[in-house]
Amino acid sequence: MAKSAIAQLQQVRQPKRVESLPEGARHWGPPGASMIVSTPAEVDSILRQVPAGRVTTLDDIRQCLARRHGTTIACPVSTAIFIGIAARAALEMRELGTEAVTPFWRALRSDGSLNPKYPGGIRLQAAFLEAEGHRIGEKGKSRFVEGHEAVLADLA
Numbered sequence: 001m002a003k004s005a006i007a008q009l010q011q012v013r014q015p016k017r018v019e020s021l022p023e024g025a026r027h028w029g030p031p032g033a034s035m036i037v038s039t040p041a042e043v044d045s046i047l048r049q050v051p052a053g054r055v056t057t058l059d060d061i062r063q064c065l066a067r068r069h070g071t072t073i074a075c076p077v078s079t080a081i082f083i084g085i086a087a088r089a090a091l092e093m094r095e096l097g098t099e100a101v102t103p104f105w106r107a108l109r110s111d112g113s114l115n116p117k118y119p120g121g122i123r124l125q126a127a128f129l130e131a132e133g134h135r136i137g138e139k140g141k142s143r144f145v146e147g148h149e150a151v152l153a154d155l156a
Contacts, residue, residue, distance in 0.1 A: 058109060
């Protein structure tokens with residue numbers, strides 16, 4: 001049986017520091033770049049820092065992780081996966097009656113667009129964001145938070 005997202009989030013893991021990017025990932029950073037592969041719990045804790053009325057992006061979360069760990073970059077693939085785990089765990093917790101869940105909907109794609117891979121897709125993310133006062137616009141097939149650059153959270 002597959003683990004629930006809550007179980008994945010609560011699983012005790014340690015971040016992994018990679019001192020030299022593997023061959024297939026060298027395009028992610030400059031020569032000699034180091035990388036952190038974080039944990040679902042750490043990514044969840046960063047998402048919880050984003051207050052209502054503010055948003056963040058995948059790139060901002062990755063930069064925050066890299067600063068915390070003193071590396072050049074944070075792994076883009078694992079960070080995106082861990083945001084997804086935090087999102088699924090938040091909705092599982094909500095189904096169990098928890099009201100104060102991780103506000104995953106405040107994490108946008110790097111270009112400010114909504115993330116169709118979140119549980120509930122773009123429709124649910126847009127509903128949460130609109131409930132917090134954000135205006136959702138459209139560009140082609142993408143939906144985005146209008147003026148998201150002006151409401152980016154400062155991640156520590």
